[in-house]
Amino acid sequence: MDGTQFARSAPGDVAHAPSPPLVIIVDDDPLVRASLDSLFRSVGFVTRLHANAREALDMGTGDQLACVVTDVRMPEVGGFEFQSALNASGADLPVIFMTGHGDIPMSVRAMKAGAVDFLSKPFRDQDMLDAVNLAFERARADRAAHQGSADARARYDLLTPRERQVMDGVVRGLLNKQIAHELGIAEITVKLHRSSVMRKLGLRRVPDLVRLADQLSST
Template sequence: MAEWKPTIYVVDDDPSVRDGLDSLLRSVGYDVGSFASPRDFLAHRRSFGPACLVLDVRMPDASGLDFQDDLAKSGNPLPIIFLTGHGDVPMSVRAMKAGAVEFLLKPFREQDLLDAIRQALEKDRIRLRQEEADADLQARFSTLTAREREVMALVAQGRLNKQVAAELGLSEITVKVHRGQAMRKMHASSLADLIRMADGLGLSELPSDRGSVPPSRRP
């Protein structure tokens, strides 16, 4: 992710605003995608890396606030900075409650916009780092056998080795072996580290019955 260049997407129906923002943002080193409408933006293939959306509130064929809602419903987490020449308090409150990074009135200070963009990009970087960490955790978890997953889940729920052994019908030594294998494959440096990973995978929240994790046919 460190090699990905940030991209700023501008959606505004006013060509002069788009051109001005494009020039400003490129002058400070950002890649820029400019669009006259949300529809045009959605038709564009997004680049990889941190990004944010600079969005006009009022456009002829769409409301920026409604588009913010649509993006949220579609699971698109792109941070948004709103621009408007006709803002009011209820409008700004709605935008900020829905997760907007900033709500700027036109004409705005260029530095205020650049500060908001830096904040939005850092928010997106944090999201991308978390997604990478989650994907890595899932990849390691996928290398565990079904029995190792059972043991890991039960340990994460607070079971002692002897309790896990009794629940799974194994010897305590066998449970220790499976737990050790799970720790090795998950790259866990300690039992607490393994439990933290299990929490991240949602294993500690599963029902405590044995059927909560895939059963293994092998001891």
């Protein structure tokens, strides 16, 4: 799988109207693909069918909410290797594994790899739908968290170097006079910078500033 990238659409290609959630089905059995295609379309999902993982990796999802339903055992590239390639490409799509030859060690491996669920064939339609709905919930939460981090970074980038120094002192719990002594500036100047920091970041309380700093440090 070296060098394989999961294609992404350019920002200008994103449609204005949100698209229905997309389920990417990857299975070498055409009967399984057809059955899942019918099931997901019956509840309003959009589907994309692939007979192998390499084919799926060559296509992107743009800004569309998506998840992957894949068989574990497939020729050439198996489900676990497929998931690793997705993660390496930065696609970060929630994955649901299915197999006709499942065992406990395999299911444990799937869940440790971050799978939403591991279903043994034959499975109930409702179990598959429940798993896919959970995958979309997870995808929405991840997208919201990512957007929140991006917004926080954009606001932080508005701060001047001195304002960032003052912010760092506040986050460390220093008093204004301590920050002033550390930076070699007047205490009134620290107060002005501190006020500007809170205004630019859209915050009112120091605990909120600390949480935002933690959020920035984890990205």
